[in-house]
């Protein structure tokens with residue numbers, strides 16, 4: 001059982017994890033392999049706001065507007081490096097899930113994800129993903145919905 005699956009079990013959260021042997025490291029790979037629109041893939045991105053690691057759940061078709069996040073969060077925003085991502089989430093880039101992290105992170109969710117009935121997120125490894133209703137994803141992460149896409 002993977003760490004993510006153990007977290008699901010320990011927290012009584014049920015999602016259907018599927019594996020893709022060819023790997024789905026990027027949103028584009030994931031969309032192609034799963035057979036959905038790239039906008040339906042959830043990118044789980046870690047930034048620091050001041051020094052506080054913060055999670056941003058972004059639609060795969062959008063780029064985060066970092067200035068907008070800084071405005072919302074009220075402080076300076078920087079991208080976390082791969083080591084920090086692993087330290088705070090417990091997962092390596094390419095497989096970072098939207099929840100199930102070592103530490104619970106303040107979280108924002110891209111408004112555009114709510115335009116799909118179902119979205120797909122990484123399941124703790126670069127070859128696994130699971131579908132989830134965006135509303136449930138926001139509830140489980142306690143995320144703040146926001147308009148976050150770069151123009």
Ligand code: 5CA
Pocket residue numbers: 024025026027030041042043044045079080081082093094095096120121122125126129
């Ligand atoms: N498995 C796929 C689809 S679910 C996945 O995890 N996609 S992702 O978008 O959530 O994770 C890849 C993201 O990691 C990239 O979009 C990119 O923003 C980020 N990333 C890639 N390389 C680095 C890096 N060197 N430092 C910080 N972030 C990076």
